Amino acid sequence: MQLRYSPAVNSLHLLSPKGFAASGVRAGIKSSGKPDVGLLVCDQLATAAAVFTANRVVAAPVVVGREHIGNGKLRGVVVNAGNANACTGKRGMKDARAMCNLTARAIGCGEKEILPSSTGIIGHLLPMEKVTAGITAAAAALGSSSEHALAFMDAILTTDLKRKNAEVAVKIGRERIVIAGVCKGSGMIGPRLQPSHATMLAYLTTDVIAPAPLLRKMWTACDGSFNAVTVDDHASTNDTACLLASGASGAKLDSAAAKQKFADALAEVCQSLAYQIAADGEGATKVVKVVVSGATTVAAAKAIARTIANSPLVKCAMHGNDPNWGRIVSAAGYSSVRFDPDKSVLRLQGTTVFRRGRPVPFDATALSKALAADRVLVDLDCGAGTASATVYTCDLSSEYVHINADYHT
Amino acid sequence: MQLRYSPAVNSLHLLSPKGFAASGVRAGIKSSGKPDVGLLVCDQLATAAAVFTANRVVAAPVVVGREHIGNGKLRGVVVNAGNANACTGKRGMKDARAMCNLTARAIGCGEKEILPSSTGIIGHLLPMEKVTAGITAAAAALGSSSEHALAFMDAILTTDLKRKNAEVAVKIGRERIVIAGVCKGSGMIGPRLQPSHATMLAYLTTDVIAPAPLLRKMWTACDGSFNAVTVDDHASTNDTACLLASGASGAKLDSAAAKQKFADALAEVCQSLAYQIAADGEGATKVVKVVVSGATTVAAAKAIARTIANSPLVKCAMHGNDPNWGRIVSAAGYSSVRFDPDKSVLRLQGTTVFRRGRPVPFDATALSKALAADRVLVDLDCGAGTASATVYTCDLSSEYVHINADYHT
Helix, strand or coil: CCCCCCCCCCCCCCCCCCCEEEEEECCCCCCCCCCCEEEEEEEEEEEEEEEEECCCCCCHHHHHHHHHHHHCEEEEEEEEEEECCCCCHHHHHHHHHHHHHHHHHHHCCCHHHEEEEEEEECCCCCCHHHHHHHHHHHHHCCECCHHHHHHHHHHCCCCCCCCEEEEEEEEECCEEEEEEEEEECCCCCCCCEECCCCCCEEEEEECCECCHHHHHHHHHHHCCCHHHECCCCCCCCCCEEEEEECCCCCCECCCHHHHHHHHHHHHHHHHHHHHHHHHCCCCCCCEEEEEEEEECCHHHHHHHHHHHHHCHHHHHHHHCCCCCCHHHHHHHHCCCCCCCHHHCEEEECCEEEEECCEECCCCHHHHHHHHCCCEEEEEEECCCCCEEEEEEEECCCHHHHHHHHHCCC | CCCCCCCCCCCCCCCCCCCEEEEEECCCCCCCCCCCEEEEEEEEEEEEEEEEECCCCCCHHHHHHHHHHHHCEEEEEEEEEEECCCCCHHHHHHHHHHHHHHHHHHHCCCHHHEEEEEEEECCCCCCHHHHHHHHHHHHHCCECCHHHHHHHHHHCCCCCCCCEEEEEEEEECCEEEEEEEEEECCCCCCCCEECCCCCCEEEEEECCECCHHHHHHHHHHHCCCHHHECCCCCCCCCCEEEEEECCCCCCECCCHHHHHHHHHHHHHHHHHHHHHHHHCCCCCCCEEEEEEEEECCHHHHHHHHHHHHHCHHHHHHHHCCCCCCHHHHHHHHCCCCCCCHHHCEEEECCEEEEECCEECCCCHHHHHHHHCCCEEEEEEECCCCCEEEEEEEECCCHHHHHHHHHCCC
């Protein structure tokens, strides 16, 4: 199994699974003039499953997407960046449906076979003239090369500094199948995707043959990946992750072993994408991996890990390479679940700093140097059970404030 | 009723209630060399009630304070700043008890009649030689002038830029009584004080005659004040608020009307102190008052208000005077309680920006100017009920990151 973190043109990419085409064009929705309308389509009607934000305020495209995914069949996905079409009332609903209708007509399918997504500012009506022209241009630009995959990836970005993709090829029976994914997300990142939240958008393709109910079950992959990443804990109105299976490889998931192999590969792709979101979090200079073990339940481990990962004080300390571990232990103490410091052990980058209620002497200068890394490991053993959970976050820098305070909307 | 927000020397201050003395000295615990040990004592055994952090990780002085307040009687309070004596094991417990013992011997009372508090870095043992010398010096420096009140206020500060105090005088029967309070808190501020979190320390004095059980009931004042303020939602291991009543005014709370008058005055003092904490939040340039009304329950209103007040995206927008209200509505949507955007109305500084699921056109330049104020009002009517709640927070600036990332511990 080979994971590709680099978005460079290589032999595997979003369009490597057989049966897909994509495009990305500049429609003028983003004031920057960067690409902002993307299409991802399958040659045939694909089986599909999607998960959406748990926010009670949901954008129009999420409402429409939930409807359209109901049949478990999609021909494609239409995405615009630069405007979230959220809090836009009936007009917003009409516009989201129009995006599907325009795409369907351009590629020749039913309106309900298109899943729409939008990302950008909340509370502004979509500039439908630009969107319409963009969809028309994107449909004309569809293709299956790695350049087409890159064009789609660019069109879905907002404050992201980097493209995000991951792919893996596995053998199912005698067939080689590919699972590929791309995503965007940098700020407003605290996904809680249901059946399990930035705007996080993720699109995954595969050429395996799999019925929609099986694909839906596979979305448990979210819990260890997209739902385990937080930049600012702010769940978006638009979060969407969608998996499309073209079936073009001819390989079927017809054994428990094959299903497990596919599920593992999907989880790995999703984890890579989630990691890339944390690494490209607004203002991030490093990824902080918070591992909580020894908890009584997985839910308890998650609650503690998430509270640590969301503490601005912890995130600032990580930014400053400051081994101020009291912020971590105190964050664990105010999570919603039981936590006993007298049973717990905390390690930073492998160095034990706190053990069973008491500080453990350590070389602060050496540990500060160790914290000045791209990846920081916070490892808290609660000593109360056997359950564990991992949450990925990033440090909190002045640049986060700059991005979200100084650039007016 | 007259509220004094200014810490300037005036006719009312922490020591205006009859029967109290205070002091503050430099013991060398803070590396800055600023005052760091303070004593507040009552001439007689005072009735007293205190509330402490809901964090599951509690500092040694909180454990000792909970014990000592059990009798509802205190002679005084000993406080050190620069070290939280938290996560310090058995040695920490011994040190907290030693602080009480030293103070008790110096002023001539029982060890259990002293409530200890500490604030500062977590996980470091107290430098007991310095603390001991500090307590001795502070006991020798006790006095009842406004300068003594100021010295005590200075000794309890950490990253605070301003002293915080509030006082009110009311007539109970024919007697004039005073309720006065001081507090500290700037970062690690998200108090959830029990029987209802920063390190927030607050000490209140009054000269009314009131039994301890009545004082305990009065701490419901926390819910609309200290428990309604958040800087970074990080509940401290050390939060403590303590009210001491000397009884020296001779006025008794012997009628329902007198009790209500006292409760109202106490609430007003606490609200002023809480407001001052938000205004002096680490890096704060303004106070953001989040009022959520039209909720089904007060708990629901609080949950929504707190989620809005803690969103880094909302706090950054407030810092940038950016009327990006989508961040507010989306934060309301991911709180733990039901919220229906189609019934809701959002106003910023009195300007309606969102009504029942749809954006309301507004003059963005004018509203941005209106947001460039010391006090910003976020007013969300949920349209679902009659309950309301208010939470005070501050904006999130680069200075917050600077304070918490760049100054090493």
